[in-house]
Amino acid sequence: MAGACIPTVDLSSFFVEGDEDGKKKATKIISDALSDLGFFQIISHGVPLDLMDRALELSKRFFQYPDEEKLKSKPIAGSKAPLPAGYNRQPEKLPDKNEYLLLFVPSPGKSFVSCNVCPRDPPELKETLEELSFHLTRTASLMEEILNQCMGLPSGFIKEFNSNRSTDFIAALRYFPATEHENNGISEHEDGNFFTFVFQDEVGGLEVRKDGEWIPVKPTKGTIVVNIGDIIQVLSNNRFKSATHRVVRKEGQSRHSYAFFCNSDGDKWIEPLPQFTTEIGEAPRYRGFFYKDYMALRMRNKTHPSAPEDVIHIAHYTTIPS
Numbered sequence: 001m002a003g004a005c006i007p008t009v010d011l012s013s014f015f016v017e018g019d020e021d022g023k024k025k026a027t028k029i030i031s032d033a034l035s036d037l038g039f040f041q042i043i044s045h046g047v048p049l050d051l052m053d054r055a056l057e058l059s060k061r062f063f064q065y066p067d068e069e070k071l072k073s074k075p076i077a078g079s080k081a082p083l084p085a086g087y088n089r090q091p092e093k094l095p096d097k098n099e100y101l102l103l104f105v106p107s108p109g110k111s112f113v114s115c116n117v118c119p120r121d122p123p124e125l126k127e128t129l130e131e132l133s134f135h136l137t138r139t140a141s142l143m144e145e146i147l148n149q150c151m152g153l154p155s156g157f158i159k160e161f162n163s164n165r166s167t168d169f170i171a172a173l174r175y176f177p178a179t180e181h182e183n184n185g186i187s188e189h190e191d192g193n194f195f196t197f198v199f200q201d202e203v204g205g206l207e208v209r210k211d212g213e214w215i216p217v218k219p220t221k222g223t224i225v226v227n228i229g230d231i232i233q234v235l236s237n238n239r240f241k242s243a244t245h246r247v248v249r250k251e252g253q254s255r256h257s258y259a260f261f262c263n264s265d266g267d268k269w270i271e272p273l274p275q276f277t278t279e280i281g282e283a284p285r286y287r288g289f290f291y292k293d294y295m296a297l298r299m300r301n302k303t304h305p306s307a308p309e310d311v312i313h314i315a316h317y318t319t320i321p322s
């Protein structure tokens, strides 16, 4: 059943005038995916395919450099950014085995771009990542409109709610080959944000959980995987699902991917919306929180790893046990 259960949505109708039928069909598939898996894939999404290929090729080249070269792009000490921008490797003591390059996307106004540390080599990498960020941001903006529609919210609600884009970031990831003894790339988790775009090379390893089973997301050139994060799950009072996913490493080869995280501003107060609670007579399933506080708790999971049962996720804010 590899990939069979993960719906694929063609977004081309959103790039041409007048294809209302196409838009309706795409929106329906996404609505269904939101309350089922919280996971779907998009094609004809407006991000140039050769740009996606080039970005993968260049990050692959970067990660092949010796450590001393990669460490020239390590995060700035004492940076005020909510996450360490630049080249990072997961702490040894974590079960996750990957390295990544994290960059905040340029956004007008308040911005963490000054915290970015972008490698000089390969020379085309910086420009390619900027171009990729531009296109992914544009597709994310379209996705916000579609999700707005799927959630039945007043027109432009999410755009307005999430108008500060300064914490959006892009990460180029490299997963090391599996060993004989372990193959964990990223442990099972839900993303803490609004939603995430992922595209991957041909190696595979991304999996999403459905009804207790792990479904592999088959790599398909040019396809972007969309997974819904905790903010949408909280705003919708559990009507829409934050997808549980993980990455499994393959023996004998590294895997490369890109993730674009559509986040909220740290000062944003996140709580179930009235449309999903008081207006329909449902009790809120979460207490409200500032996004930055939740981010800080999730960061602590990484920097001060504790027993698995003590790892903080969105259940930390639940009011009603499910």
Ligand SMILES: O=C(O)CCC(=O)C(=O)O
Pocket (backbone or CB within 6 Å): 173, 186, 191, 198, 200, 206, 245, 246, 247, 257, 258, 259
């Ligand atoms: O590399 C991938 O395919 C997924 C990465 C991911 O799930 C994450 O960074 O949260």
Ligand SMILES: [Fe+2]
Pocket (backbone or CB within 6 Å): 189, 190, 191, 196, 245
């Ligand atoms: Fe994730």
